[in-house]
Amino acid sequence: MTGGSPVDGTDRPQEGKRFRSRWSGGNRVIRGRAFLRSRRGAVATGTAVALLAGGLGTWATDTWPFDGRDRYCWGAWEEDSGPAVLGDEAFEGEDGHRRTATGTAPTAAEPRGRCVLAVRSTHTFSDGDKGTQDTRVTVTYGPAPKGAADRVEWAVEFLGGRSVPLPEGLPGTVSGSHGLLVLPERCDTRDGRPTAVTLKAEERSPEDVIGSPNLGGADAAVQLLLAAADRGMRAAGCAPAKPLRVTSPLLSLPEREDTSSPSAACRIPGLDVRADLSKEAALRVRDQVGAVTGGLQACSVRIGRSLRLGEREDARVFDALMVREPRLAALLDGVTGTGRPARGWRGTGVLTDDHQAVRARCAGRPTTFLMTGSPARATKRYFVTFTDAVTSRLGCAPVAPRAGAAGAGPSTAASAPESTAEPTAASAAESTAESAAESTAESADGESR
Amino acid sequence: MSDDEPTTGGSASGGSAGTSSLGASTGTSTRTSTSTSSTGTDAGTGGDVAAADVVSAPRRPWWHWRQLTRGRLRPALAAALVGALLGGTGVAWRTETGPFAGERACWGAFDEDDVADLFHGKRDVETAEIPVTTSRIGSEGPSGRCQLTSPRGARVTARLHQLDVRFGGAGDTWADEYLSARMTPLGGGVLGMVSDTRAWLAIPEGCVGRPGEDQGPLVVDMETGWTVHDDEVDTDERARLARAVVKLANDYMRDKGCTRALADPSDRLSAPARFLDERKDAVCGIEGLRLHGGRKPDGYRRPLVTRGAAPVRTCDRDVVFGHPSLRLMTVADPRLAALYKDLSFDGGRRRVTAVGDTREYSRGQGFLRDDMGLYQAECQTGEVTFLVRADDGDQAADIRALLPRYVAAEAERVGCGPLRLRMPA
Incomplete structure (x- = not known):
């Protein structure tokens, strides 16, 4: 019962007030001594019954008016309310336990908010060394970043990686350290952009971010995210009549990172990144499959850090994302621009060397494909392989121009590692197959642009 | 030892003090007995001093238990006690604990x-x-x-x-019954x-x-x-x-x-699901799927095919005591496909491969036996198992004819296409 929903939690202080007023009422009655003497029995009975009832109530409902639990982040989160980060288990060190929150809540006038929950502790090891814990959970309330490049990075961070969709069809994703929820349309900004609540946990060392701490499991992250969204919406004055709720636990959890996939990153035939890497780096390639559903698909490939070479962070090869869920896709309105990505491509978009964004209709719905890489290596051809695989899975025409002769299926064409270079060549060159791809697209989707 | 039994968890001296005071206060209400025993178990000087006080002072403060059990306060106390008992019983009844469990x-x-x-x-x-x-x-x-x-x-x-996913484990029998059409x-x-x-x-x-x-x-x-x-x-x-x-x-x-x-x-x-009236070129309702030699499927052994967005698509015919005589099944959920992973590697010597497999990379693995053909593919959603299985070895030709076309059609449906198999000789 201590892990009750946050809405229950908000009622507790009021209950406490009720008990207190009953106390003061009793005091007033005791004023007259004569009254007390004549009605001693009745007063004692009354007091005893009131105390017993109150005591039983507090015991049965597991509440206590003076429990002194702290509240954080716009009052959304309560100490010891379930998620590990709000409990004693959040502290890794023995001493100096401190949990504080700073930030501003959104308001009706300024519907943007931010809050940082900091969990700190220190620890003295047996050899006398001191360690400090600096865990931070950042909550934001507001629209997605405005700039296209920033927004792509933002989308990849919260929707990609290990994130899985929220249960019960809520438009959002969650992982052990991140969460994003798109709020209902009535919370959209004046210019029609959706408002989202995001959650992000970081473990910091004095120099930089060193990892993603666990909030207490992805299920706990769902609880934190929904509580923050609920408080944020109420503060901004756009809370729906029926609060957003998740009654079911997460049905499936993020997959483990895979280090063994030889030449098909994220189980996508032909998505082979090792050809571009040194032999040594190729051995450290790790891929993380995110969501793979009709509304969302994510794939991220990294080169694991080498402690021997003194690398502090994993190096990104690319992050790829397909967003088709309507409210999540609305976050990305505008990032693909209005122009055709390149010759032979369907839809609108931009293709640069280090980031690609294309939106086209796929099986009846606008579908956005994103990829970001690092300045170190071009990712355009990975993007072609990724979009081909995803469109083939969803059962729509490819968005990228077909490589070679028309008719060969995209994944068979790309399944042999040596053929992966072909799509790049084809996308740059003007090919006769384009028009064929276009017409297939139109017949498949009915309402292609 | 027998003296200590009534008190639990007290120290040796405290325990004996507790028993004696309990004995002394027999007949009084439970409330009084607990208060005496708590002073008794204090086992320090404070308790003794308090006891001496009580004995020497004839006039006790109004809140003393003896004072309370006397005079006009007595009915109030009794009422409170009854109230507490009633309340406790009520709570026990509502929460179905204690005697009401x-x-x-x-x-x-x-x-x-x-x-x-x-x-x-x-x-x-x-x-x-x-x-x-x-x-x-x-x-x-x-x-x-x-x-x-x-x-x-x-x-x-x-x-x-x-679920038992080990090779030769109970998982396959489980699948027979629990993944039925x-x-x-x-x-x-x-x-x-x-x-x-x-x-x-x-x-x-x-x-x-x-x-x-x-x-x-x-x-x-x-x-x-x-x-x-x-x-x-x-x-x-x-x-x-x-x-x-x-x-x-x-x-x-x-x-x-x-x-x-x-x-x-x-x-x-x-x-x-209801029995399906199938055409001879659409076994189990899958367009283009034919039995060996294009035979018409037995009209008396109509198949049953799962409905809805199931984690599996099963087509069973002629089910006797939970075991179908012929089953065509696609396990699209990777968590369940784990049931067939070991089998797909070690289930048979005649290996099934896919078009486009290279030395470095293959789409999956599988085998063909007289009673069973199975292929487990690595799809974007995870492992997907396709199997055709009979309850005897008499339908080997049908299994061989069905497997490649079944896998091609089903792989397309679950978003894992195109997937064309190469059957062993």
Whole structure:
């Protein structure tokens, strides 16, 4: 019962007030001594019954008016309310336990908010060394970043990686350290952009971010995210009549990172990144499959850090994302621009060397494909392989121009590692197959642009 | 030793003091006896001084217990005591604790009404159970078993166990019964299925975590015995089992400390499968799928095909005691496909490969036997198993004819196409 929903939690202080007023009422009655003497029995009975009832109530409902639990982040989160980060288990060190929150809540006038929950502790090891814990959970309330490049990075961070969709069809994703929820349309900004609540946990060392701490499991992250969204919406004055709720636990959890996939990153035939890497780096390639559903698909490939070479962070090869869920896709309105990505491509978009964004209709719905890489290596051809695989899975025409002769299926064409270079060549060159791809697209989707 | 027994957990000296004071205050109310024993067990100087005070001072303050049990305060105290007892009883009754604890069955998940619901209102049901425990040796995960038996012979067995995915393990037999075409998905994204005689449900990973590499999911399943091999699924019976299996899962999750629970699925179940009238070029309703030599399938052995967005698509024909004579099945959920992973590697010597496989990379692996053809592909969603299986070796030619076309068609459907198999010689 201590892990009750946050809405229950908000009622507790009021209950406490009720008990207190009953106390003061009793005091007033005791004023007259004569009254007390004549009605001693009745007063004692009354007091005893009131105390017993109150005591039983507090015991049965597991509440206590003076429990002194702290509240954080716009009052959304309560100490010891379930998620590990709000409990004693959040502290890794023995001493100096401190949990504080700073930030501003959104308001009706300024519907943007931010809050940082900091969990700190220190620890003295047996050899006398001191360690400090600096865990931070950042909550934001507001629209997605405005700039296209920033927004792509933002989308990849919260929707990609290990994130899985929220249960019960809520438009959002969650992982052990991140969460994003798109709020209902009535919370959209004046210019029609959706408002989202995001959650992000970081473990910091004095120099930089060193990892993603666990909030207490992805299920706990769902609880934190929904509580923050609920408080944020109420503060901004756009809370729906029926609060957003998740009654079911997460049905499936993020997959483990895979280090063994030889030449098909994220189980996508032909998505082979090792050809571009040194032999040594190729051995450290790790891929993380995110969501793979009709509304969302994510794939991220990294080169694991080498402690021997003194690398502090994993190096990104690319992050790829397909967003088709309507409210999540609305976050990305505008990032693909209005122009055709390149010759032979369907839809609108931009293709640069280090980031690609294309939106086209796929099986009846606008579908956005994103990829970001690092300045170190071009990712355009990975993007072609990724979009081909995803469109083939969803059962729509490819968005990228077909490589070679028309008719060969995209994944068979790309399944042999040596053929992966072909799509790049084809996308740059003007090919006769384009028009064929276009017409297939139109017949498949009915309402292609 | 016998002197110490009435007091529990006290120190030796405190214990003896406690017993003596308890003996002295026999006949007084429980409240007084506790207060004396607490002063007694103080076992320090403070308690003795207080006791001396009480004896020397004839006039006691009004709040002293002896004063309270006398005069006008007595009825008030009695009333308070009665109130407390009544209140306590009320709380015990409402929360079904203490003397009001109802009979609960199957690890505490079912109350008497739930059991009666399963047995058409009959309440004379016996229960026998093995509690849910995790063996410290072995790696089978938590398991438990519970059996409800009525004197008229009806029997419902519920189990919690991790699906056995080991080669030659019990998983294949489980799949025979629990992934049959009579089952309909529980819906709502929940990994589970139900019919009028079987139900199963994988405990959501958000509560118990993701199973380890090459481990099966943790499931609760229920069985009520056999049924005639027709396509008439009793939907009332099915709704009862669906409710019950969700209750078992929710109870287990509550025990694990999870605050959220699954909703009752019984009103969102799709219509059960019905026998399919198939054409000879659409075996199991799959366009272009033919038996060996283009034979027309036996009209008396019509197949049953699962309906709805199921984690599996099963086409069973001629089911006798839970075992179909021919099954074509696609296991699209990777958590269940784990059942066939070991088999796909080691199930047979005649290997099935896919067009486009290279030395470095293959789409998956499989084999062809006289009684079974199987291919497990690595799709974007995870492992997907395709299998064609007979209950004897007499249908080898059909299996060989069916497998490649079945896999091509089904791979396309689940978003894993194109996938063309190369059959062994």
